[in-house]
Amino acid sequence: xxxxxxxxxxxxxxxxxxxxxxxxxxxxxxxxxxxxxxxxxxxxxxxxxxxxxxxxxxxxxxxxxxxxxxxxxxxxxxxxxxxxxxxxxxxxxxxxxxxxxxxxxxxxxxxxxxxxxxxxxxxxxxxxxxxxxxxxxxxxxxxxxxxxxxxxxxxxxxxxxxxxxxxxxxxxxxxxxxxxxxxxxxxxxxxxxxxxxxxxxxxxxxxxxxxxxxxxxxxxxxxxxxxxxxxxxxxxxxxxxxxxxxxxxxxxxxxxxxxxxxxxxxxxxxxxxxxxxxxxxxxxxxxxxx
Numbered sequence: 001x002x003x004x005x006x007x008x009x010x011x012x013x014x015x016x017x018x019x020x021x022x023x024x025x026x027x028x029x030x031x032x033x034x035x036x037x038x039x040x041x042x043x044x045x046x047x048x049x050x051x052x053x054x055x056x057x058x059x060x061x062x063x064x065x066x067x068x069x070x071x072x073x074x075x076x077x078x079x080x081x082x083x084x085x086x087x088x089x090x091x092x093x094x095x096x097x098x099x100x101x102x103x104x105x106x107x108x109x110x111x112x113x114x115x116x117x118x119x120x121x122x123x124x125x126x127x128x129x130x131x132x133x134x135x136x137x138x139x140x141x142x143x144x145x146x147x148x149x150x151x152x153x154x155x156x157x158x159x160x161x162x163x164x165x166x167x168x169x170x171x172x173x174x175x176x177x178x179x180x181x182x183x184x185x186x187x188x189x190x191x192x193x194x195x196x197x198x199x200x201x202x203x204x205x206x207x208x209x210x211x212x213x214x215x216x217x218x219x220x221x222x223x224x225x226x227x228x229x230x231x232x233x234x235x236x237x238x239x240x241x242x243x244x245x246x247x248x249x250x251x252x253x254x255x256x257x258x259x260x261x262x263x264x265x266x267x268x269x270x271x272x273x274x275x276x277x278x279x280x281x282x283x284x285x286x287x288x289x290x
Contacts, residue, residue: 002129002174003149003194003201004092004120005068009133010036012060012090014081015072016048020096024072024137025049031140033133036064039084057088068092070126070135078122079104082185086115094135095121095185105183112185119185124177125155136177146171147290149195151188152207153180153214157235161207161278168282170290173201180209188218196226202290203229205281206272208263210236215263223270231284232267233275234260 005011011028015021016038026049028035035051037060044055054060057069069090071081075097085093093112100108100122112119120127126136131145142159144166152158155177162172176191178184188206195201204226208215215234222230237260264274275281 001198001200002132003191003198004118004127004129004174004176005133005135006129007034007132009068009092009135010034010064010066011133011135012036012057012064012066012069012085013038013051013072014040014057014069014085016040016051016053017043017046018072020137021072022048025051027137027140028134031134033135036060036066057084057090061088061090066090068094068135070094070096072096075100075122079108082108082119083111086111086117091115091117093117093119093185094124094126095119095179096124096126096137097121098123098181100181102182105181105185109183109185118190120176121179121181121185123179123181125158127174127176129174130172138175138177142166143175144171147173147200147202148205148285149173149175149198149201149203150205150207151176151178151191151195153178153209154207154235157207157233157278161205161233161281164278164282165285168286170282170285173198182212184214187214189214189221192218192221192226196228201228203231203285203288205285206230206232208232208234210234210260210263211258213258216266219263219266219270219272222267222272229273229288230271231273231275231281232264233278233281234263234267236260
């Protein structure tokens, strides 16, 4: 098994006729992802790499039975794309653009929950279940099928960790790009129950960073509900207070809220293995003898 995407995923690409949408459509098709349709308003009836294009998500769903969507549109149009997918009944939605307006994501966050849907992102690399399916823009050649579930606010830290894991013979069940914007559609706490319930996932890696309280909330959930070993890395220990570092959500308040130290303290108290570097994550995984 895996979570969120697998060989049964029937994927729509919203924004398929754009440069990024077309390029990554080709990559997903080459990986074996079942891309059943694309959507670009006004370009219905066309094809991209053999994939039919529709004017609306509803038309695409009705024609193809699609059950997931990945959105390659600019940040200012992301919310509209998510709402359209939700209204068409899509339950798994990946959003790629960075810096989606905070007010837009507040609406998306609550609308998705009202519809019983799951939004991944924004500022996400997407989701990949190695050997089965990918929905996003990750370099799939570095991923290897296995038993470690990984979720990350940072794409780069995720790639580095996965590359070293795969080289060490440690594969992944599913990797989820939670994203680094201030309001993600799904937090670590939202993803943890999926990994806990997945029999293929034997351990969980969580790559967090400074800013917000996602990791502290995840620590509380892990303490009460997660039975599998969890390894966490918190990036940004040397970041100055009050200054956003790269991601919109990566900022430590003047009072220390959101600091790596506070997050690590909460996670340690929950029994989580704390990694100091991406290399250390692999060392800990090796020691677990999964």
